[in-house]
Each structure stands twice: as C-alpha cells, then as structure tokens.
Amino acid sequence: MSSQLVFAPLGGIGEIGMNLSIYGLGDERRRNWLIVDVGVSFAAEEHLPGVDLVLPDIRYLVEERRNIAGIVLTHAHEDHFGALIDLWPQIKAPVYATPFTAALLEAKRASEPGASEIPVKVVELGSRFHIGAFDVELVSVAHSIPESNALIIRTHAGNVLHTGDWKIDPTPILGPPTDEKKLRALGEEGCLALIGDSTNAVREGRSPSEAEVAKTIAQLIKSAPRRVAVTTFASNVARLRAVADAAKAAGREVVVVGRAMERITQVARETGYFDGVQDFRSQEAYGYLPPEKVVALCTGSQGEPRAALARIAEDQHPEVTLSRGDRVIFSARTIPGNEKAVGRVLNGLIEQGIEVITDRTHLVHVSGHPRRAELEDMIGWVKPKILIPAHGEALHLSEHASLARKLGVPTVMTCRNGDLVELAPTPGVIDEVPAGRLYKDGVILVDAQARTVADRKRLGFAGAISVALALTEKGELAADPEIDLIGIPERDRKGELIADAAYDAVIETFESLPRARRRDPDSVAEAVRRGVRGVVAERWGKKPMCHVHVLAV
C-alpha cells in the first residue's frame, strides 16, 4: 500500500454541528477509510420549516463502503453521533465507542421504533486498538459530557491528532481531566497533523471550570426562598451531578422533568457516573413536596416549545408548576438561532413573578470548548507540522488558523466540506469528494437540493390555491368550477372576498379563451392558473402557488 494519508471533512467545516471526518490511507485507486463521528445539526436554527435535523450527505461513503474500516465516535453529543442511527444502515461498518457513548447510543436507538441494531465495539478510556490500517489511541479530554476523547491516529505515513471537542479543565467534576501527559508524549513522538476544535477560537484566555459553576449553582440553590428549577443540556452529566449535590446540601429532593433528562439520568446510573448520587423523586411526588424542599431538573434550555420548561412556564405541565417567588436557573448558553424561543420562555416566567437567573449575571454555565490560551497549550504540547482548524464557522476557523500561524505551526490549512486534503507526503488539497446535506423530514431523508423544502417555504410565504374544472370533449364546463384558497387573507383592502374574485377570474379566463383552446386541458389549466394568480397578486401583492386540475369528462 502506498503511503499517502488523506483527510476529508464531510461536515463541520464552516458550520456548527454535523461533524463527520474521514481519514484515508492508500492511493487514488484504493484507500482504506476511517470515519470519525457522524453528527447532525439542528434545522430549527436555519428556519427550515418542518425539518427536524440536518444530516451529512454520505453518498461518497456509500460508494466507498467496502473500503471503510470503521467508525469511531469521539463522544455522545448529537452534533458528533446524532446521525449514526439514520445513516449506519447505508455504511454498516463497525462502530467503536467508549462505554457511556455506547450506552447512550443504545438508549437512543431503543427509543426510536424501527431503528436498526448497530454493533458497537466498546473500547476503554485511554485504550489503543487497530481499525484496519489505522492504529487509534483514545486521549481523554475534558468536555461538557462524560467520556469525550481526542484520537491519536497513527499510520505509517504519520500521526494525526483529531481533537474532537475538548477544553482544559483541571477540575471537571466527572471523569479524568484532559490527558496533558499523553499529548506531550505525542509531541515528543512526532505529530504530523492536528485537526482541531475551533468553536471558541475567538475568545481570549481560558474557560472557567465546571467546579466553579457547581459552586455558583450550590449557592443559588441554597439561598433560594422557594422552589428551584434548573435547566441545562441533559447530556452534561457533571452539571446534573452538581445540581444533585447542591440539592442534597440544601436538604432538597431532585425531580427530573423531561424525556431526554430521564434518559441521561438512567444511562448515568448504569455507567456509574451517578454512583453516590441520591435517588431522584418521581414527577408525581413534585406536588407533595414543600416548595423549599425541591429542585426540578428540566429539559428545555433552548426554549423548545414542547420541552419541560416551556410547558411549565405556560402552566401546561400536568405535574410540575412554578409560581411567584420561585427561582429558575438557566445553566446553559443559548445556541444562536434560539434567542427568540429562549426569550419567550424567560419573559413568560418573569411575567409570573418567577426569578430567572442566567449566565448574563451569574457563572451558571461554561462552554466545553477551548479558548485561545487552551488552543496555545495544545499546539505547544503536540507541536504539529500541519494544523487544520475544524468544528466551527468561518470566523472561528480563520481565528484558529491565524493563532496557529502566529505560534509558528509550519503548515496551516483551512479547507471546506468535501475537500480531499493530502496530509502526507505532500500537504495540500488534492481533490474534492461529494459532500452536502440531507434533511430529516418526517421519517424520510431528503436531499437539501430537492424541491421539497423550497416548495414548503414558498407555501409558507404565499399560500396555495387549487382549482378544479371538469371539461367536456366539446370544451364546455361540465360543472361549476371549484376553488380552494389556503393561507391567503380572506378579504382585500376594500373588504372584498378574495376567493370570490379568484372564482370570477376562473370563469372569466375560461370564457375569454378561443373555443379551440377550451378543448385542450393543458392549455385551459395554464390560462386559468395565470388568470387566478394575477387577480390574487393584484389584490394581495403576493403570488401564491396555484394548481389547476382539469378533468376531461
């Protein structure tokens, strides 16, 4: 086998989420592939109506299916493993994951009816194993979920460090801190390329520690006069544990509210991350507990309208309620695009006299990603010959790249999703592979280029009209036409019914057609469509989609 080593991001470059990277060993004719992470991004942030998730288009991996040695998951965040259940059946390669990630994947799979079994090889934290031609070693890193791993990928063409998501946190509450020793050793051994998390490359200094957040939360729960609700990302088990400990110290019971929170709690108990944590109480118990004896741990930190916190804020939750004098702690950042939804929940709570505490005024949240001083440490430890910024929007990538250049990394490359980058022997972009996006629309994956969602945007913008005509062979109407308008204002500015005007347009357009054309259904349909749209556009200022059925009877 030739010693060419390549890297291609199929997602995660120039965007937040949808992380999927591939490494290849071989040459143009045949490469052995290693896939790292198979993540989603969230469509709500992009205003794609009716789309829940955005997944990477893996047509290239489907083509190369026979050459894929395996899939490694760095950790169990949705933007790193959330597309696996939907996409795995097209790849069917073995999956490698640490125990917590594997357990969470299985819990998720079990909750999705019809999801395929995925054979997962469970690997230990810090372990080293072979996947095809790749010698992979896990490096524990601190992050906002248990068992986040950087990967050392050793090949005969050189060693790569794929950081996954990480930060430096000497007191992460749960699990080992970032394994500086192993990273320094890689620096000594020699690191050809570092592919690294850029999320916080615009932020100076270092991220505060989870331990500091835990301290703030403990104070806020202790000093609360009545009920406390805390909302956070469910997967942040260290944070959940901090809340549980704070509740215990304040003599309060914990009630878990929301499906994602329940699932994580169970997985955390199974995998030992909740060892020593008190039992939580059921939601039914909530109503019987005195206000000063309870902490509700809720989903909904992004203002999701159907999650626990939004329902509680609107007094729509069957068991959990809050009222004047209670305290809600938002222990999460607001993901861009969710500001309005979070604002709605927050304002709804404040209007009821509920006290709301956010990271604007208190250290109730920290990011799980490295700021600039941490990025400098990492580069100093592993001394890569090549650095490729990953995981971030253009701004983050560009800041990460200039930092690396400033620190003297010999080759700094920025690339785009679908770029095929040669790492060895000669660094540079050598080709392009198909990359793109799929939308999860209901239970179907549709190509982001397909008309489906674009048509729905048009429907959302200007509604729809459908018309039905029955046409005899002689070109006469066999019945009164039918017309239906959806999503169009009822009356125009003069107060006249738009549906009446549209109906008249159908008749008038038809009657104005020469007799010969009236016999041609296509010609009638097109003329009526134009006539109706024109009349509606004139009165409304917008052109709805319009479909005319002509039935030849």
Next chain:
Amino acid sequence: MSSQLVFAPLGGIGEIGMNLSIYGLGDERRRNWLIVDVGVSFAAEEHLPGVDLVLPDIRYLVEERRNIAGIVLTHAHEDHFGALIDLWPQIKAPVYATPFTAALLEAKRASEPGASEIPVKVVELGSRFHIGAFDVELVSVAHSIPESNALIIRTHAGNVLHTGDWKIDPTPILGPPTDEKKLRALGEEGCLALIGDSTNAVREGRSPSEAEVAKTIAQLIKSAPRRVAVTTFASNVARLRAVADAAKAAGREVVVVGRAMERITQVARETGYFDGVQDFRSQEAYGYLPPEKVVALCTGSQGEPRAALARIAEDQHPEVTLSRGDRVIFSARTIPGNEKAVGRVLNGLIEQGIEVITDRTHLVHVSGHPRRAELEDMIGWVKPKILIPAHGEALHLSEHASLARKLGVPTVMTCRNGDLVELAPTPGVIDEVPAGRLYKDGVILVDAQARTVADRKRLGFAGAISVALALTEKGELAADPEIDLIGIPERDRKGELIADAAYDAVIETFESLPRARRRDPDSVAEAVRRGVRGVVAERWGKKPMCHVHVLAV
C-alpha cells in the same frame, strides 16, 4: 370635564417595538385622547412566514376616533413611527413631529405607491404647544437618530414625562444632548408620572458616547490597507456623519449603497444635519476609485438577504465589490432573531479573506438606550410620584421597576398592552381596552388571530395535497382523478413514489365506499381526504393539508 388622567399602552409593553401609547383626560363617558407614537415591530424576528411587519391593532382608536386630539411622534425610528402610514387613514388625527421626523415620514410616504397624504404639523425642537386638552412640551434627548424627544404632557390632573427612547450622551456628535436642565425643572415643578424606556435596564453603568464610537471608526478607516465598507442602521445620522468625517480625514471618498441609506442621506442634507459634509460619490464611481481611496456606506447590518451588504458579500451587487484584504465594519448590534442571518454574511465575507470588525472586539457601536446609572439620573431629576416601565420585554420592565422601587419612587406599576391605567386621581389599572396585533401580509393588514398565517405555517411544516374528482349522478367517476402534491418528499423510505401511493389511496378509498355514499360529493370528499392523508402520513410521518374537490357532472 372631570380630572381623571389615564394612560394605556397599545403596544411596546412586554415586547421590543410596536410602540403606541395613549393618554386620556375626562371620565368613562368621554375622554380626550393624545396618541404618542405609532410603531411597527419586525416579523422576521418571530418567524411569521410571509409577514413583513407587525402593527398594533387600533380598533379602540377607531372607535374613539372623534375624541382623538392628535398624534405626537417622539422620533423617526420604525418602532415608533413605522405604522403611521398604514394606520393613519383609520384615525385621521393631526400629526405633530419635528422637522427631521416629518421629512423622513414624507420621504417614506413618497416611496410607497398609493400611501395617503398625512398632514403633519411641524414643531420645533424644545417647543411647547397644545393638543386638545394636553399641553405638550418637547424635551430634546440624545438617541441614535436625530431629533429624539421626550414629552412633558401637562394636564390639570398632573404632569407626565413620556421619555420615548433616550440616553445620556454629553457628546452626541449631532444635535443637543439630553436636556437635563428642563428635566430637573420638571422635577421642581412636579412630575406625577414617568413612563420610561426600559430597553437597557438590565445593563449596569452608562452607555459610551457616540463620540467614542466615532474615534474608533476613524482609526479603523485610517489604518485600513484597502477598501472599507461600513454597515450601520441607516437612520443613525450621527454615525453616518462620523463615517464621512473619518473617510475625509483618511483621504477617502464615500459611496452610499442601499436604498434606505440613500433616502436618509438625502433627508439629512435637506434638514441640515449633513451641513459641511462632503458630497458623496455615486455607486458607478466605486469601480474607478482605488481601493485605498473609498469607503462604502452600506445597508444590511442585520444580514437582510436583499440589502447591500449581503449582495456584496455574495458578489451579486452590480457595482460594489469587495475582495481579500478589504475591511468591513459592522457598526450595529445584531437584533435578537437576526443572529443567523448576520452570521451568514459575516462568514461569507471571512471565507473570501475579507477582514470583519464587529462590536465584539472594537467599540464600533453603542446603544441609544439608557443603562441603569442613566435611569437613576432620570428618576433623580424628575422625581416622579409614579413610574411605569415601558419599551421592553418582561425582563427589562421588571428590572426597571425594581430599580425605581429601590430609588424610592412611591408608586411603581407594571402593566400590559391594553391595560387602562388611571394615573390621577387614584393610580391603578382600572379597565382593559382592545389591543392586539395586525400582520402586514403583502399589501393587506390581517388580524394576528386570523387563520391566514397559521395555515401558512402548517403548509410550511407539512405541505399540501389537492385532489380533484368528477362524479356522475350515479356515483361513478367521470374521469381519472387528479392529484397534486406540493412540499412533500418525492419518495418514501423504500424508494416508492409517494404520489403513486396517494393516487392509489384515492381510487381505493372511493371504491371501498358503499354505492349510496358515492353519490354524495361531501361524503366522497371527506373519505378521500382521510384516505389520502392516512397513506401519506404512514409513509412520511407527517400529515399534509389536503383538499378534495368533487365536481358533480
């Protein structure tokens, strides 16, 4: 006339934008009304598909039309005057505005075909005049547009200070600073109630001055190696002037790009706010100017896809281009809800190697609203007996209220849109008046409660199906049914065409009906609708809207 003085907000409370307040003198049988501001809010921030603007529902003002003495506009921001052109024909009361506000209103009216003439009484800055039973005095305040005014509304029942939007800025670049002397004098004279801007009530300290922003911009333009583009809110004439001065100092010409920017520039010249400012160059000149000799002043600070900056970033602008090494200054904050759109423009520029400067790292923008120390000053100056927080979301109102309580204001009231608040003789909410929201949908104003936009959201979520059947008197199909699917994925998970399955469902449902029911068009339509929706829902996981036309031939 009785001496009851009332206040009612019809918008602007618990939300950003859509400011409209009314003051009434009299009693329950008859009140004389003064309207302050008639603003819009922006629908893009609320994900209302196809809606451009949200306007206050003024049905109450239409009922009370004969008792309205007049409308005062505090300043020319859209959230304070943007609904006037659409709503004035229903009120037809005289409008009072200062010269710049009046000129901008007229420029806007002239650009909207068919907009009614609005008779405006132009009043001088700092002047005092009667509107019906109200004695109104303008108090100049600093803000992010020329000629922002607080109003002292004197009545025989007491004096009210309606602040409008304001800040304290000793060096506002343009126009007089906030008239502390007049406000202190009002405090001496006696102020019954202060109705005040709460936008920045969560922020400690004082807003920086426009002069400091001007200094930063001057440095950034001077030090730029190549082209510079600056984007800001067009109405911030002081900021435009700062850019013009900075360009002149750096030996650069200014090119104005974008309609709103051109309109403001013209109004600023007409009203004297650009006296001494150099002539700007036309867009056609841009291409001929050397890169180090030009500054483009652009619309699009909120990432609006059709505004100048987005088009330049995508290389879609006919005359203005940017390239590697150029510098773009975002001299504006991102309004919540626009983060993704702004991010897209920003990342697009960075990907092209264009340097982007935002308020994250440089003082290139300041807010026009008072922070807490400024609110404290205002309360200290006018010493109101009553304070009602206005202009803000629940969080801002609640923080403004607690600040006022802390400072010892005797009566602090928070209220909701539509509350009728008695200020004198006995402070308190005494009644409710109709209030609500209208959507500007194309050229039509629709009630926010109407089905129109809700139906479009459903269309956007799950698309639409229309079916047409021709039915004979005997209950037989006179032609093959027609079916049209819009916004629905083409194929299901097995790769089968959903349209085929839906067509089969039409036939099967029809054929499964008992003969007697086949003669009843309504019954056929309903059965087919259910059958088709069921089949599509089963394959897709979502239920589209579905309309079945049955033509009796």
